[in-house]
Amino acid sequence: xxxxxxxxxxxxxxxxxxxxxxxxxxxxxxxxxxxxxxxxxxxxxxxxxxxxxxxxxxxxxxxxxxxxxxxxxxxxxxxxxxxxxxxxxxxxxxxxxxxxxxxxxxxxxxxxxxxxxxxxxxxxxxxxxxxxxxxxxxxxxxxxxxxxxxxxxxxxxxxxxxxxxxxxxxxxxxxxxxxxxxxxxxxxxxxxxxxxxx
Numbered sequence: 013x014x015x016x017x018x019x020x021x022x023x024x025x026x027x028x029x030x031x032x033x034x035x036x037x038x039x040x041x042x043x044x045x046x047x048x049x050x051x052x053x054x055x056x057x058x059x060x061x062x063x064x065x066x067x068x069x070x071x072x073x074x075x076x077x078x079x080x081x082x083x084x085x086x087x088x089x090x091x092x093x094x095x096x097x098x099x100x101x102x103x104x105x106x107x108x109x110x111x112x113x114x115x116x117x118x119x120x121x122x123x124x125x126x127x128x129x130x131x132x133x134x135x136x137x138x139x140x141x142x143x144x145x146x147x148x149x150x151x152x153x154x155x156x157x158x159x160x161x162x163x164x165x166x167x168x169x170x171x172x173x174x175x176x177x178x179x180x181x182x183x184x185x186x187x188x189x190x191x192x193x194x195x196x197x198x199x200x201x202x203x204x205x206x207x208x209x210x
Contacts, residue, residue: 052176062182114185
């Protein structure tokens with residue numbers, strides 16, 4: 013792999029950024045006194061259903077990408093960009109980034125933002141607004157925005173249904189891990205041709 017293919021962000025910067033999102037979310041929860049449901053039915057069910065949700069969500073997305081014409085060609089471009097970004101990091105750093113993203117983004121979007129909106133408006137507005145903002149933060153193209161917003165909607169509904177922030181943190185983190193693993197291990201499935209060194 014050439015230096016050009018590597019990510020321009022150092023692992024420390026990438027991890028600090030993801031960790032910072034969690035700090036912002038936690039501070040917002042504490043300062044605004046937002047009620048947060050942490051465990052729902054308990055730790056083991058939250059872990060189990062979080063992993064199961066991640067597997068089902070990623071599987072469903074893979075199936076949808078196989079439908080002709082459903083996703084425009086610009087999603088391929090986004091996958092190539094994500095491949096270039098991810099291939100610049102070790103598996104350990106990618107694991108940590110997935111964990112930090114799951115914990116940090118769910119603290120911010122489901123815990124703080126959705127929690128505050130649900131408290132001050134209603135559940136539908138809270139879940140939809142937090143999902144759209146989640147999609148906007150992940151904006152790389154309109155298609156990617158729609159996919160991210162739909163994932164945010166699924167996570168938001170899961171949080172409301174289970175009252176477990178831990179469950180959606182696990183769901184999000186494991187989803188990211190699966191997505192990165194599949195992208196790097198099987199890039200051809202995403203239309204990415206990788207030249208192997210001899």
